[in-house]
Amino acid sequence: MSKIYLFKDKEVAGGYVFYSPTDKKGVYFGDSNQKSMEEVVIKPERQGKLLTDRLCLISNVLVVSQRFLIVMQKMNNQKIKIVPSVIDIGKELIRNKYSLIYPDEEIDIIDYKNSKLKLYKGHVLSAQKLIAEKNKVPTFDLFYAKSVSWIVSEKFKTIIETQNFSGMRFEEIEMPI
Numbered sequence: 001m002s003k004i005y006l007f008k009d010k011e012v013a014g015g016y017v018f019y020s021p022t023d024k025k026g027v028y029f030g031d032s033n034q035k036s037m038e039e040v041v042i043k044p045e046r047q048g049k050l051l052t053d054r055l056c057l058i059s060n061v062l063v064v065s066q067r068f069l070i071v072m073q074k075m076n077n078q079k080i081k082i083v084p085s086v087i088d089i090g091k092e093l094i095r096n097k098y099s100l101i102y103p104d105e106e107i108d109i110i111d112y113k114n115s116k117l118k119l120y121k122g123h124v125l126s127a128q129k130l131i132a133e134k135n136k137v138p139t140f141d142l143f144y145a146k147s148v149s150w151i152v153s154e155k156f157k158t159i160i161e162t163q164n165f166s167g168m169r170f171e172e173i174e175m176p177i
Contacts, residue, residue: 004137005157005170006130007062007150009054040100043088051087051094052167060144061102068165069099075141075156079104106146109136114176123147132175 042055042063055063063085064072072080080101087094109132110117116128124130124147132145141156152160157170 002154004132004173004175005152005154006148006173007142007152008169008171010167010169039084039086041086041088042098042100044090050166051089051097053165054167055087055098060106060150061100062150063098063100065165066097066099068160069101071159071163072101072142072156075153075159076139078107078138078140078143080142103144106144107136107138108146109133109138109151110145110148111176130173132173134175137175 051065053065053068055065069082080103083100083102084096085098085100087098110124111131111133114129115131117130118125118127127148130148141153143151145151151173152170160168
């Protein structure tokens with residue numbers, strides 16, 4: 001098994017910072033309504049001059065560019081739901097360039113015994129040291145780890161870096177042999 005990485009936000013100078021996605025009526029995207037949403041609207045929390053390939057990460061939801069989505073769909077991923085997104089930057093609406101993605105399920109990979117975590121009701125609030133149990137890690141190139149974040153394989157990380165996708169960074173997850 002190769003290395004795995006936390007897939008994290010990377011703020012870019014001059015980049016927009018976004019709020020949580022809503023439907024057209026302003027209802028936030030969440031567990032209760034996500035299956036019925038056909039399109040989401042995303043508005044900036046902070047204006048910028050640059051839209052990156054990864055706009056935001058809220059809980060288990062990612063908003064990514066179509067360029068990223070095309071590459072992602074060629075990889076070996078867990079089942080992922082895709083919702084078209086409209087980016088509302090005030091003076092214009094940007095359509096067909098971004099999608100919201102969320103996992104069909106969350107996969108528990110944490111080695112709770114050896115990780116140093118701050119937990120609240122079974123959810124990881126912070127991790128001083130995150131260790132994955134090798135036998136729990138799937139062979140997907142992109143998946144959502146329960147209570148943690150999106151995880152990418154070394155293969156996917158290399159493709160993202162080679163193609164110069166913006167708005168993302170990675171932290172290696174320890175995985176004992």
